[in-house]
Amino acid sequence: MSQPKAAIKPYHHPAAGWGALKQVAAQLALQKIPVKGVITLLSQNQPDGFDCPGCAWPDKEHTSTFEFCENGVKAVAAEATAKRVPPEFFAKHTVTELMEWSDFDLENEGRLTHPMRYNPATDKYEEISWDGAFELMAKHLNALADPNEAIFYTSGRASNEAAFLYQLFVREFGTNNFPDCSNLCHESTSMALPPTVGIGKGSVTLHDFEHADTLLIFGQNPATNHPRMLGELREAAKRGARIVAINPLKERGLERFADPQSPFDMLSFKGSKISDMFIQPKLGGDLALIKGMIKFIIQWDDEAIKNGTERVVDVAFIEQHTNGFEAIAEDARKESWDVIVEESGVPLEQIEEVARIYATGDRVISTWGMGITQHKHGVATIQTLVNLMLLRGNIGKEGAGLCPVRGHSNVQGNRTVGIYEKMPQAFLESLERVFDIKVPREPGYDAVAAIQAMIDGKAKFFFALGGNFSIATPDTDRTWQGLRNCDLTAHVTTKLNRSHLVHGKEALILPCLGRTEIDMQETGPQGVTVEDSMSMVHISYGMNKPASPHLLSEPAIVARLAHATLKHSKTPWLEYIKDYSKIRDAIEQTLPHLFENYNERIKHPGGFRLPVPSSDRIWNTPSGKAEFTLHEIPRNSPIHQARAQYGDRMFVLMTTRSHDQYNTTIYGMDDRYRGVFGQRRVIFMNPEDIKRMGLKAGDWINLVSVWQDGVTRRADHFLVVAYDIPQGCLGGYYPETNNLVPLESVADLSHTPTSKSIPVIIEKAGEQKVSHAA
Structure with a gap:
């Protein structure tokens, strides 16, 4: 567990390039990846391979060309590591001792091999059979006074199949307590978009990136979080598209990028310029900046009307497709420039320059990450950005639109198939009809409410389908207090992490197959499906031998837990494990408008795109139009x-x-x-x-x-x-x-x-x- 020498030294090279290749080599050595594991990397995001277990950036048509991504290689290397954490490891170390290890050292031990149960007498985890683990969890669940005393967390890496079975089990059990990683990151997006454009998803595809002439990149660091996105930005920059990076930190990947697959970039050592302009608002200043851009657009449009010249706003689009334009125009006219500059932290001349870039672009894409969402006024900021995009008709046309860039590989798909504490009534009614069950209708706990419920003693059972809840969440000390209040905590995982050590009175570690591993069931090897940030659904097949013969797949863990808990259930839980196509049939029956011919459509390389009405200028809002929304610049936060x-x-x-x-x-x-x-x-x-x-x-x-x-x-x-x-x-x-x-x-x-x-x-x-x- 020796630590590398600490140093601070400026980095003057482009993002990716030789530095990325050097780090990939280091990761492969660190994880002791065998030759076959290196070959596995070439099957990442390929039609007959596995989906990257890292980010949710879409794949480029699943062609046979390997698309290099340092982040993806690290994720695959961590999963395909030759290192193992068997029961003997836990016999050597108490939980108290392991709590002193760093997060890096815990996960660097390698893959878990056996289900483990915490023994408070020895302060150690000890091996338990799978049957024993399911029996223990079922006992705790069935002993609860109310199903709402159980909390079921979901990581965004869970597949559609695992997530759908999970929500079905939990709702049949009797609760909507579904805190998930969306609650911690892009929930502001999911709340902001439906009232304005009718759906909580982005409106663009990779095809739009090929035709955009202007890109506004808000609150993101693609070089670290979605490296393959830099390939699209590089191509856009090369053909002359204007790119504006808007981020408080000057991120290297948004300045220059060297594509490891480009001989020119690699041999020049300079890479390609990405951004034409880099704007650094102060933290939380994006709403004021965007309102400043809108104020300039309205000001220039008013001048055009006065002078009889071409309008700056898209009048035809606004009249046909929107509500509320006059209100936001009048609001912009009244807004103070002093307030805009003070609250944005951006000089007026820079606000004018980026507004001019936007106003002269014909096809504009706006992307954003958690730099926008994780503020008190995150929802208002996104809706104000929608206002800006609606002004010039930049939603629902080729090369333009909204692009929230999400994190984990299936965080968007999880929400689509039911992982949400407030799913629409139509979805719940469909579940009842298809499965002949009764499901609860009252909203459940989100992540913050779940923590508070555990602190207050209102929640006694915590189950996590992946993730690292104890340190992904806020207010760490209080979160740990809540978890330790539980009677039982159980975690489905591939590797050891902090959350397994911050445990309830009883605790289980449940090791599962990784995305890269062969999932062999009774009818043969199984594939799982995921939905990326641009609503494309495709199938993924593992190809590596499992890290241990004692691992179960996530769908199998969920189904066996449901079977053990719901003694009188009519749902054929164990049948679903034999053939995952039956799970997809159940998803199709529940959501036929989204997943028609599910099993057939995923046979097509690259899969299929779910309907996104806003892409076609269909607005599923009460008015049937896209809505401008009024928001003041925060002055008393x-x-x-x-x-x-x-x-x-x-x-x-x-x-x-x-x-x-x-x-x-x-x-x-x-x-x-x-x-x-x-x-x-x-x-x-x-x-x-x-x-x-x-x-x-x-x-x-x-x-x-x-x-x-x-x-x-x-x-x-x-x-x-x-x-x-x-x-x-x-x-x-x-x-x-x-x-x-x-x-x-x-x-x-x-x-x-x-x-x-x-x-x-x-x-x-x-x-x-x-x-x-x-």
Whole structure:
């Protein structure tokens, strides 16, 4: 468990390129990947191969060309590792001892091989049979006074088949308690889009990226989070499309990118320029920036009317397809430029420049990530962005549209097939009709509400279908308190992580097959389906030998748990395990308007696209039109209140990933594009702020969250790193800073934790030397 040498040294190369290839080689060596495992990588995202277990960026027509992705290679290498964690490992280590290990060291031990049960007498996990595990969980579930005392969490990596069986089991059991990773990231998107354009999904496909002449990239770092997206941006830039990156941190991947499959990029060592313009709003300033762009559009349109020249807004589109234009136009006319500049943190001339780029683009795509969603006003910001796009008819035409870029590979598909605490009544009625069951109608707990229920003792059973709930969530100390209050916690997983150590009075670790592994059932090898960020559904087949003969697939674990728990169920749970096509038939019967001929359509290379009405300018809103929505620029948020109390001592912190990380999975200790090596406890800070606070780069600080609930939240001993970030703003990695996010600090309407706008004050900590290279 030795740690690499810590250092801070600037990174001047393009994203990807030789650096990516070097890191891939290091990962393959670290995970002891055999030759066959390297060959496996060539089957990633291919018609007869497996879907990447990493991000949800779509595949390029599943052609035979290998599309290199450093992130995907890391995900596959971590799953295909030769390292194993057998029962003997747990016999050597107590849970108390393992809690002292880093998150990287825990997962770096390798693949779990046997189901394990926690023994409080020895403080160790011990082997248990699968039958024993299912019997224990069924006993706990059936002993609950109310089904709502059980919580069922879902990771976005679960397949459509596993997720559908899961929600069916849980609803037949009697609850809608479905906290999932969407609650923590893109829930603001899911809440913002249906009232405005009629569906909570993006309207574009990869085909649109090939025809866009302008791209606005809000709150994203594709080089780390969706590396294959950079290929599309590179091609767009090469043909002359204008790309504007809008992000508080100056991310290297949005400046220059070297495609490892391009001989020119690799041999030139310079890569390709990506962004024409890089705008750095302060944290939470995007809504004000977008309103400034809208104000310029309306101002220029008013001048065109006065002068009798061509209108700036798309009058025909607005009249035929929208409601509410006059209200947002009048709101823009009245908005103060001083407020826009102050609250956005962007100079007026830059706002005008990006507004001009948008106004002169014929086909514009706007993309966004969690830099937009994880704020108190995340929903309002997305709806204001929709306003901007509607002004010039940039939704529902070739080369234009909305593109929320989601994280895990099937997070969108999980929601489609029922993983949601507030599924529409039509879906619940269909479940009842198809399966002849009664399902609960009252909404269940989302992630934040689930944590509170566990803290309050209202929830006693916690089951996680994948993920790392204990550190993916906010307010870490309170989340751990809630989990430890449970009578039983159980986790379906491939590798050891922190959540298995933050356990209830009883606990289970349930090891499952990975996406890359052959899933052999009674009728032969099984494939599973996923839905990417652009609503494409395709099938994935594993090709590696399972890491252990004692692993079960996720569908098998869910079905066997349901069979053990629901003693009088008419649902043929065990039959579904034999042949996953029967699960897809059940999905089709439940959602026939989406999954007609499901099993036939997935035979086509690349699969099929689910209906997205907004792509065709069909608006499933009450009015039948796209809706402009009015939102004020926030002036009295928790950030404003904290600043009024603490003045310039208060900073706004955003959590972010390092480059050697995907969600909570830590692949290594480097963040090379930001110049951080061998460490993770760092805080990115503006050089002027460092000087103002009497600090210098290389000092150590503590962070204290500011919230009006009397709870002290601290994160101690972080290295100050000078970085190009707006004054008054800080950046730090999660999960190390998640404990600073108050559980009650959530986005309006969506309940998403505000992990990109945390008010904190800083204290100087003790000295510890780290080398700083020029």
